[in-house]
Amino acid sequence: MLTLNYTYRIYPDPAQQSLIQDWLETCRQVYNYSLREMKDWLASRKSLIDRCSLEKEYIIPAIVPFPSYQRQQDALPKAKKKFPRLAEIHSQVLQTTVRRLHDTWENFQKRSFGFPRFKKLGQFKSFVFPQFKTNPVTNFQIKLPKIGDVAIRLHRPIPDGFIVKQVRVLSKARFTQWYVVITIESDVSVPKAPAHGRAIGIDLGLERFLTASDNSSVERPKFLKSLQSRLKVLQRRTSRKKRHSLNWEKAQIKVAKLHHHIANTRIDFHLKTAHSLCEQAQTIFAEDLNPVGLNRGMLKKECVDASFGQFLSLLEWVCWKRGAYFSKVSPYGTSQTCPKCKVHVSKPLSQREHLCPECGYQTSRDHAAAEMVFLRGLENLVPKDFGEWKLPSNTVLSGAMSLDKWLSRNAQM
Numbered sequence: 001m002l003t004l005n006y007t008y009r010i011y012p013d014p015a016q017q018s019l020i021q022d023w024l025e026t027c028r029q030v031y032n033y034s035l036r037e038m039k040d041w042l043a044s045r046k047s048l049i050d051r052c053s054l055e056k057e058y059i060i061p062a063i064v065p066f067p068s069y070q071r072q073q074d075a076l077p078k079a080k081k082k083f084p085r086l087a088e089i090h091s092q093v094l095q096t097t098v099r100r101l102h103d104t105w106e107n108f109q110k111r112s113f114g115f116p117r118f119k120k121l122g123q124f125k126s127f128v129f130p131q132f133k134t135n136p137v138t139n140f141q142i143k144l145p146k147i148g149d150v151a152i153r154l155h156r157p158i159p160d161g162f163i164v165k166q167v168r169v170l171s172k173a174r175f176t177q178w179y180v181v182i183t184i185e186s187d188v189s190v191p192k193a194p195a196h197g198r199a200i201g202i203d204l205g206l207e208r209f210l211t212a213s214d215n216s217s218v219e220r221p222k223f224l225k226s227l228q229s230r231l232k233v234l235q236r237r238t239s240r241k242k243r244h245s246l247n248w249e250k251a252q253i254k255v256a257k258l259h260h261h262i263a264n265t266r267i268d269f270h271l272k273t274a275h276s277l278c279e280q281a282q283t284i285f286a287e288d289l290n291p292v293g294l295n296r297g298m299l300k301k302e303c304v305d306a307s308f309g310q311f312l313s314l315l316e317w318v319c320w321k322r323g324a325y326f327s328k329v330s331p332y333g334t335s336q337t338c339p340k341c342k343v344h345v346s347k348p349l350s351q352r353e354h355l356c357p358e359c360g361y362q363t364s365r366d367h368a369a370a371e372m373v374f375l376r377g378l379e380n381l382v383p384k385d386f387g388e389w390k391l392p393s394n395t396v397l398s399g400a401m402s403l404d405k406w407l408s409r410n411a412q413m
C-alpha cells in the first residue's frame with residue numbers, strides 16, 4: 001500500500017470562502033469544547049478523595065469515565081440537536097476534528113510533552129474529509145461535500161491506479177489563499193531501489209547549502225536571502241501599526257503572503273537540488289539530522305534545522321521516484337574524523353579547513369564531512385557476514401564510486 005500527499009491550490013468563490021471560514025470556526029469551537037471537557041476531567045482527578053476541593057471549580061463524580069474519543073464522538077449527534085450550527089457541517093469533518101484532539105493527546109502521553117492547547121481565533125486552519133466514495137477531482141474542479149464544486153489548479157494529474165483517500169482543506173496567508181492536500185493511495189507496491197551506480201555522500205551546511213563527497217557543491221541561493229530581508233522590513237512596518245487596526249490587518253496579510261512565498265520558493269529550490277543530485281548519482285548518502293540539535297553550534301538553529309529536514313525528506317522522495325537509492329547515516333563525529341586515516345581531528349566551528357596531523361590530508365571541512373558520510377554509507381551497505389572488508393583504494397580519493405562492480409564482487413565472495 002502506497003500513500004502520497006498531493007497539494008493543490010483551490011479558488012473557492014466568496015460564498016464558499018465564507019462557508020469554509022464558518023466551518024473552521026465551528027471546528028475550532030468543537031475542538032476547544034472537547035479539550036475543556038478533557039481538562040476538567042483530569043483536574044477533577046487531581047484532588048485527594050477525602051478532602052473537599054476548594055480550588056477546583058468543577059467536581060466530577062468518580063464514576064464518570066474519561067472523555068475518550070469514542071465518548072466525545074458519540075456525544076456529537078446530541079450536541080447537534082442543541083446547537084444547529086453543528087449540523088450545518090459534514091458530520092465526518094466534525095469527527096475528524098475530535099479525532100485530531102485525541103491524536104494530540106495520545107502523542108502527549110507517549111512523549112510527555114505537547115499537551116493539546118486551546119486554539120485561539122484564527123488559529124484553526126484546516127479540516128479533513130476522511131472518506132470519498134467516488135473520485136471528487138476533475139481537471140478543473142474538486143467536489144467537496146456540502147461545500148460544492150470548487151475551482152482547482154490541477155498542476156499535476158493524480159497518477160493512474162491511485163484513489164482519493166482523504167482531503168484536507170487548508171487556509172494559508174490569513175485566510176486569503178486556499179489549498180487542498182489530497183491523500184491518494186494505491187495497492188501497487190513500488191520496491192525501494194537497491195544501491196547501485198555512482199554513489200556519493202552529502203553534507204548540509206550553513207556556508208554552502210550542500211557539499212558532496214566528489215567535491216561538487218550547491219551554494220545557498222541569494223534570492224532567499226533577499227526575500228528574508230524584505231520580510232524583516234515588512235515585519236518592522238507591521239510592528240509600528242496599531243494592533244488590530246485595519247492597516248495592521250493589511251500589513252499582517254502582506255507578511256503572511258511573503259512567508260508563504262518564501263516557503264514555496266524554498267521547496268522549489270530543494271526540489272531542484274534533489275533532482276540534480278539524482279542526475280549526479282544513483283546512490284546518495286546523507287547525514288541523519290542530529291536529534292540533540294545541530295552539533296555545530298549554529299545560529300537560528302531551529303530555522304535551519306527545519307529547512308534541512310524538509311530537504312532530506314524531499315530528497316528521499318525524489319530518489320524513490322527516480323529509482324535512486326537513498327540512505328541516512330549516523331551524524332556523530334562526521335566533521336571531526338579524518339576520512340583518510342579515521343583519526344579523530346577535533347576542530348572548532350570557526351575552522352573551515354581539515355588538516356590531518358596524522359596523514360597530512362588537507363581539504364575543506366565540509367568536503368571532509370561529506371566524505372565521512374559517504375564512507376559510512378558504504379559501510380552500512382556491506383552485509384555483516386562478509387566480515388572484514390576493504391574499500392578499493394581509489395574510492396576515498398574520488399569521493400564517488402561505481403557500486404555495480406564492487407557489489408557484484410562482494411556478492412560472489
Ligand SMILES: [Zn+2]
Nearest residue numbers: 338341356359
Ligand atoms: Zn588523516
